[in-house]
Amino acid sequence: MAKILIFFACVxxxxxxxxxxxxxxxxEATLVSLIQLAGLETALSGEGPFTVFAPSETAFRRLGSSTLAALKSDPTKLAEILKYHVVSGIYDSSNLTVNEMMLDSLSQQKIRVNYYMYNKHxxxxxxxxxxANYRASNGIVHIVDKVMMAPTGTIADILSTNSDLTTLKAAVDAAGLTSALTEGPYTLFAPTDAAFALLGNDTIQALLGETDLLQSILLYHVIHGTLYSTGMHSGALHTLEDVDRERLTASFGGYQVSVDGARVTQKDISATNGVIHVINHVLLPSSLKSAIANLKP
Incomplete structure (x- = not known):
């Protein structure tokens, strides 16, 4: 009887x-201290129910001490970032196995949920x-491996503001694809300015004058759906350029990634309509290489 009473008391x-x-x-000491600093402890102790995507201690270390210090110095901004990790209602892990589901966070910004069947991430x-699935009286907690930052715009918007992607932005504009990159969801492998420079200025200028060829090359950098690094595995990717397939090589969990031999140098730049991965070479479809080689400046 005593054991039964102890059990029910624990429950x-x-x-x-x-x-x-x-x-x-x-x-989760860092997250708890930040919740208290942002003045959210009372709200998150209320009736709810809440689903909390809680960054781990390691996630905060990855964020970096200077970024964390800047957040601590601005409680208003900190509160908005923390509210981005909270959703009204209870979503256990079985409710989150829906790819491309969008959830409304307490910061009024959308959270994109992806479920990758290959590795069940x-x-x-x-x-x-x-x-997953740490139950509470007023909700549920899931531990995540990164601090989430709400996307600042569409893929097209991000290209417009990233100083390392100016040649890609010019090429997208010249090919008439700017509007398409506000749709989606898409994953864009984005070559840097240095990557385009490897093609040579004459080739770049010639491509800018060959709209159809340029468009096909750029579409080869885009795949349907939102593929974050945690969902990556080695295999062939179907792109928006219908003829060719990209070869993705990824370590488990996407820690090291290359596509057609081009190395991903910056992963997981979230957009409101997908994700961008920055790469160090321009991807050239096999079926178009002869046409590219025959370009005249």
Whole structure:
């Protein structure tokens, strides 16, 4: 009888723990301290229900000490970032195995959910769920491996503001694809200015004058759907250029990635309509290489 009473007491105690209590019990000290600093502890201890995507201690270390210090110095901005990690309602892991589902965060910005069947990874705005279904009296907590930052615009918008992608932006404009890159969801492998420079200025200028060829080359850099690094595995990718297939080579979990031999140098730049991965070479479809070689400046 005593053991039964102890069991029910433990269950009752667990069920009375809020999402904040769960975080404290799991020793997510950095997140708890930031919640307190942002003045959100009372709200997250309320009725809810809430689903919290909680960055791990390692996730905050990856963010970097200077970025973390800047957030601590601006509680208003910190609160908005933390609210981006919280959704009204209860979504356990079984509810998150829906690819391209969009959730409304408490910051009023959308969180993209991806489920990658090959490795069974769940990602929220590119952050992998590494611990799931920690129940609380007012919701549920999932641990994620990154601090999520809300996207600042579409893929086209990001190209317009990234100083390393100016040649790509000019090529997209010349090919008439700017509007298409506001649609999606898409994944864009984005060559840097240095990557385009490897083609040579004469080739670049010739391509800018050959709209159809340029468009085909650029479409070869785009795939349907949102493929974050956590969902990557080695294999062939179908692109928006229908004839050829890209060869993606990825270590488990997408820690090291190359596509057609081009190295991904910056992963997982979230956009409102997909994701961008920066690469160090321009991808050239096999079926078009002779046409590219015969270009005249």
């Amino acid at each position: 009752a105690g667990a069920l009375s723990a809020t999402v904040v209590d769960v975080l404290k019990a799991r020793r 769940i990602a929220v705005e590119g952050a992998r769920v590494i611990g």
